[in-house]
Amino acid sequence: MDEQVCYPRVKNIGLRGVTVADTQVSMVNGEKGELIYRGFQIGDLAKYCTFEEVVHLLVMGRLPNETELAEVTELMAGSRSVPANVLAALSCHEKDANPMDVLQSMVPYLASQSRPKGDDKDSIRARSVQLVSQLATVMAAWQRIRSGEEIVAPDPSLGHAANFLAMLTGEPSASEYAKVFDACLVLHADHTFNASTFAAREISSTRASLHASVAGAVGALSGELHGGANARVMAMLEEIGDESGVDSYVKAKLDEGDKIMGMGHAVYKTMDPRATILKELALDLEAKPGSPHYVALAEKVMEATQREMKARKGMDIYPNVDFFSAGVYHNLGIPTDFFTPVFALGRAPGWCAHIIEETFGEAQEKPAIYRPKAQYIGDYCGPTGCVLPPRDER
Amino acid sequence: MDEQVCYPRVKNIGLRGVTVADTQVSMVNGEKGELIYRGFQIGDLAKYCTFEEVVHLLVMGRLPNETELAEVTELMAGSRSVPANVLAALSCHEKDANPMDVLQSMVPYLASQSRPKGDDKDSIRARSVQLVSQLATVMAAWQRIRSGEEIVAPDPSLGHAANFLAMLTGEPSASEYAKVFDACLVLHADHTFNASTFAAREISSTRASLHASVAGAVGALSGELHGGANARVMAMLEEIGDESGVDSYVKAKLDEGDKIMGMGHAVYKTMDPRATILKELALDLEAKPGSPHYVALAEKVMEATQREMKARKGMDIYPNVDFFSAGVYHNLGIPTDFFTPVFALGRAPGWCAHIIEETFGEAQEKPAIYRPKAQYIGDYCGPTGCVLPPRDER
Numbered sequence: 001m002d003e004q005v006c007y008p009r010v011k012n013i014g015l016r017g018v019t020v021a022d023t024q025v026s027m028v029n030g031e032k033g034e035l036i037y038r039g040f041q042i043g044d045l046a047k048y049c050t051f052e053e054v055v056h057l058l059v060m061g062r063l064p065n066e067t068e069l070a071e072v073t074e075l076m077a078g079s080r081s082v083p084a085n086v087l088a089a090l091s092c093h094e095k096d097a098n099p100m101d102v103l104q105s106m107v108p109y110l111a112s113q114s115r116p117k118g119d120d121k122d123s124i125r126a127r128s129v130q131l132v133s134q135l136a137t138v139m140a141a142w143q144r145i146r147s148g149e150e151i152v153a154p155d156p157s158l159g160h161a162a163n164f165l166a167m168l169t170g171e172p173s174a175s176e177y178a179k180v181f182d183a184c185l186v187l188h189a190d191h192t193f194n195a196s197t198f199a200a201r202e203i204s205s206t207r208a209s210l211h212a213s214v215a216g217a218v219g220a221l222s223g224e225l226h227g228g229a230n231a232r233v234m235a236m237l238e239e240i241g242d243e244s245g246v247d248s249y250v251k252a253k254l255d256e257g258d259k260i261m262g263m264g265h266a267v268y269k270t271m272d273p274r275a276t277i278l279k280e281l282a283l284d285l286e287a288k289p290g291s292p293h294y295v296a297l298a299e300k301v302m303e304a305t306q307r308e309m310k311a312r313k314g315m316d317i318y319p320n321v322d323f324f325s326a327g328v329y330h331n332l333g334i335p336t337d338f339f340t341p342v343f344a345l346g347r348a349p350g351w352c353a354h355i356i357e358e359t360f361g362e363a364q365e366k367p368a369i370y371r372p373k374a375q376y377i378g379d380y381c382g383p384t385g386c387v388l389p390p391r392d393e394r
Numbered sequence: 395m396d397e398q399v400c401y402p403r404v405k406n407i408g409l410r411g412v413t414v415a416d417t418q419v420s421m422v423n424g425e426k427g428e429l430i431y432r433g434f435q436i437g438d439l440a441k442y443c444t445f446e447e448v449v450h451l452l453v454m455g456r457l458p459n460e461t462e463l464a465e466v467t468e469l470m471a472g473s474r475s476v477p478a479n480v481l482a483a484l485s486c487h488e489k490d491a492n493p494m495d496v497l498q499s500m501v502p503y504l505a506s507q508s509r510p511k512g513d514d515k516d517s518i519r520a521r522s523v524q525l526v527s528q529l530a531t532v533m534a535a536w537q538r539i540r541s542g543e544e545i546v547a548p549d550p551s552l553g554h555a556a557n558f559l560a561m562l563t564g565e566p567s568a569s570e571y572a573k574v575f576d577a578c579l580v581l582h583a584d585h586t587f588n589a590s591t592f593a594a595r596e597i598s599s600t601r602a603s604l605h606a607s608v609a610g611a612v613g614a615l616s617g618e619l620h621g622g623a624n625a626r627v628m629a630m631l632e633e634i635g636d637e638s639g640v641d642s643y644v645k646a647k648l649d650e651g652d653k654i655m656g657m658g659h660a661v662y663k664t665m666d667p668r669a670t671i672l673k674e675l676a677l678d679l680e681a682k683p684g685s686p687h688y689v690a691l692a693e694k695v696m697e698a699t700q701r702e703m704k705a706r707k708g709m710d711i712y713p714n715v716d717f718f719s720a721g722v723y724h725n726l727g728i729p730t731d732f733f734t735p736v737f738a739l740g741r742a743p744g745w746c747a748h749i750i751e752e753t754f755g756e757a758q759e760k761p762a763i764y765r766p767k768a769q770y771i772g773d774y775c776g777p778t779g780c781v782l783p784p785r786d787e788r
Contacts, residue, residue, distance in 0.1 A: 011413055011414060011415055011416060012414075012415050012416060012762065013762050014599060014762030014763050014764045014765055014766075015409075015414060015764050015765065015766035015767075016762060016765055016766075017767060018412075018766050018767060019405055019766070019767040019768065019769050020405060020406075020409060020766040020767070020768065021405055021406050021766075021768050021769070022405060022406060022768065022769050022770075022771045023768040023769070023770060023771070023772070024770070024771055024772035024773075025772070026770070026772075027770035027772070027774065032777060034777065036770070036772075036774065036779060038772055038773060039772060039773030039774060039775060039779065039780035040779050040780055040782055041778065041779030043779075044779055044782045045782070048782055049782070062788075063782070063783070063788050064785075064788065065785060065786070065788040066785050066786060068788075069785060085486045085487070085488060086486075088486045089483045089486035089487070089499075092479045092480075092482045092483035092486065092503070093479070093483070093503065093506070094479060094506040094507070096506070097505070097506045098505065098506075098603075100606065101502035101503075101505045101506065101603075101605065101606065102502070104502045104606060104609055105483075105499045105500070105501075105502035105503050105609075106499070107499075108495035108496070108498045108499035109486070109487065109495075109499050111491070111492065111495045112487070112488040112490070112491045112492075112495070113488070192767075192768050192770070193765070193766050193767065193768045194765060195596065195597075195599065195600045195763050195764055195765055196600075198596065198764060198765070198766060199593060199596050199597050199610055202589065202592060202593050202596060202614065203589075203593050203610060203613045203614040203617070204617075205408060205589065205617075205619075206589045206590075206614050206615070206616070206617025206618070206619045206620040206621075206622075207617040207618045207619050207622070208613050208614055208615075208616045208617035208620075209492075209495075209616065211495065212494065212495065212498060212612075212613035212614075212616050212617075213613060215498055215499075215609060215610070215613050216593055216597060216609070216610030216611075216613040216614065217610075218606075219597045219602050219606035219607060219609050219610040220596065220597040220600050220602055220606075220610065221600070221602075222600070222602045222603065222606050223597070223598075223599075223600025223601040223602035223606075223763075224600070224601045225599075225600045225601050225763045226600040226602075226763065227600075228600075228601070266763075266765050267765075368406065368407050368408030368410060369408050369589050369617075369619045369620065369660075370408045370409050370589055370592060371408055371409065371410055371587070371588060371589055371592070371660050371661075372408075372409035372410075372412050372413070372414040372415075372587050372592060373409075373411060373412060373413040373414065373586075373587065374413065374414065374415050374416065374417040374586050374587045375413050375415070375416050375417070376416075376417060376418070376420070376421035376430070376586070377416045377417065377418055378417070378418035378419070378420075378421070378430075378432055378433060379418075379432060379433030380421065380430065380433060381433060383426060383428065384435065385430060385433065385434050385435030385437075385438055386433035386434055388434055388438045388439070388442055388443070388457070389457070391458075391459060391460050391463060392459070392460060394456075394457050394458065394459040394462075
């Protein structure tokens with residue numbers, strides 16, 4: 001393992017293309033359009049597994065058998081009630097607070113009463129499962145609080161996805177809605193070293209706690225270049241309105257040098273496998289009478305973008321995970337400013353799995369604190385430093 | 395700028411030695427023991443400048459003249475009162491919560507009412523100064539709340555350091571205490587791409603907000619390999635008790651393969667310039683009648699560690715910033731579990747300066763979201779994925 005690796009300019013490219021660590025959690029093949037969680041293709045997982053199974057796969061490291069699935073399901077359901085002081089703190093937020101700020105702030109609150117306390121792998125795994133469960137409670141409760149409605153008590157008889165929708169909307173959700181949302185959570189659960197996962201690993205490399213690391217990851221996901229993109233796809237579709245407005249919108253955006261939200265990906269050079277599945281899920285939802293339709297409009301945007309990018313830059317471009325998730329979330333009754341928090345609820349088990357891997361060095365010889373170098377290009381006046389001018393001479 | 399850079403194994407070394415970006419904020423020369431903030435030597439800044447001046451230097455990009463210093467001083471003093479809902483949320487924490495969890499949770503709360511709102515550089519600079527000021531209020535208030543004491547109102551006539559000590563302890567502090575604490579804040583204000591600063595930059599590269607990025611940095615600083623080390627130095631000195639216990643303690647620790655807390659640094663290969671200054675400050679404080687003495691004990695630990703490391707590994711080792719700061723903080727009346735939060739209060743302007751640099755690309759051609767690669771070393775069963783076994787066959 002003593003290979004030399006050479007890079008043309010590592011600086012200022014956001015570490016793009018630089019391999020920083022080994023991992024066993026997931027793999028993306030951008031050329032082939034593959035996403036693998038611990039050996040399993042995302043398409044199979046979304047089709048055949050519940051979110052609870054995927055939480056077990058990512059956090060515990062293997063698919064659960066019947067007994068293990070019952071255990072993880074019970075642990076998640078049993079962790080849904082959050083301590084009263086956490087709900088009290090939640091109520092202190094301004095009603096118009098950014099929901100991602102709300103989510104980030106609550107993660108450290110959840111640390112205090114998280115159990116079991118130990119620093120061993122089993123304890124951290126159990127706290128991870130608990131945290132994944134509680135994040136959903138916190139966000140559902142926040143939607144109720146900011147809307148001036150009663151918080152809905154969790155229902156331990158429901159799966160994680162169905163329970164979240166019920167707590168969010170105050171109504172039991174149709175089973176097909178819960179199934180679609182469950183698949184959305186599975187699709188978002190991991191994606192190797194994206195910016196939020198890398199933040200989680202980087203923070204935990206200092207031996208910071210699970211909660212401190214996840215809170216940092218929530219911060220990274222909030223950025224509009226990362227998790228914030230799905231809400232902006234929705235805003236775009238609403239701005240365009242109907243199919244007649246697509247061509248002029250796409251051309252005007254590209255003329256201004258802007259991107260079309262949800263189109264293109266840093267890693268995938270072909271169809272994002274998650275987008276393919278999300279489009280199917282979106283069509284399933286739209287089949288329900290009275291549902292708003294977005295897929296046809298989104299496809300027109302996709303085609304216009306592909307056509308323009310090919311003509312302008314000779315470039316093939318494909319929709320990413322955010323492109324069709326927007327319409328799905330909208331049809332599930334999720335408010336647009338909750339799209340990114342919902343992404344976080346799905347991604348949380350991936351963050352936890354990566355934190356555990358970073359902490360215990362499962363895929364590394366020895367975990368090392370991240371401490372890169374920077375090249376100083378500012379003033380330097382030699383070992384004595386620049387002369388400090390008196391205040392009246394500045 | 396198209397140089398080829400080759401590394402023997404970038405993977406799994408925490409990016410040690412890998413230059414990831416350009417910066418104008420600060421520079422460390424580990425060979426010479428130099429630390430520079432925007433051209434100025436740390437020794438000069440600690441001796442001649444207040445923390446307010448250094449906040450201006452780091453966040454605004456230059457040393458303030460008299461008018462600018464008055465402005466930044468007024469902005470900091472005027473921002474000390476935090477909104478009532480933030481104090482209410484603070485009161486919701488468990489009394490035995492980890493103070494770094496408390497600090498991390500409050501940063502996103504402070505986002506809502508932070509002003510001015512704009513995304514331009516001046517607005518973000520103003521919000522940075524406000525945040526640096528408010529973090530001190532929040533931590534002082536938390537000490538009062540968890541001790542069952544009244545929160546002390548900020549005193550706008552005091553400097554940042556003196557006001558924090560007064561709000562923390564409930565008593566006006568002697569001016570020499572305030573001066574020493576002010577210097578401590580200056581010494582901790584920046585240190586290039588350490589793990590928390592890198593986390594702040596990495597998070598903000600997604601276009602996450604100032605507050606979301608700083609909250610992530612607080613998380614990274616909480617780790618015992620990073621900001622958590624100063625509290626562990628204090629625990630070590632208290633465990634050793636007196637000079638007669640030094641040799642056996644150091645030998646036993648090294649025999650077990652442990653490190654001596656506060657000794658050695660990833661970057662400095664000579665004396666950390668901050669440690670030199672902190673030792674002087676510690677001696678100043680100990681000169682006050684009735685003050686506990688730690689410097690002599692710490693020096694014995696230093697000498698024993700240096701002797702043993704030389705004998706065992708032929709290695710020179712030097713104290714870092716945490717080694718003498720522990721005794722200083724203790725003599726200033728700061729509780730041991732507040733040492734790391736106090737580190738955060740000092741480091742906050744550095745985080746903000748780096749976030750601004752990352753956001754506006756001051757030192758880069760074009761800021762790019764951090765998205766490194768990982769090498770997948772887990773199961774892979776070809777493009778169809780591993781066969782998903784039914785639950786009863788797992």
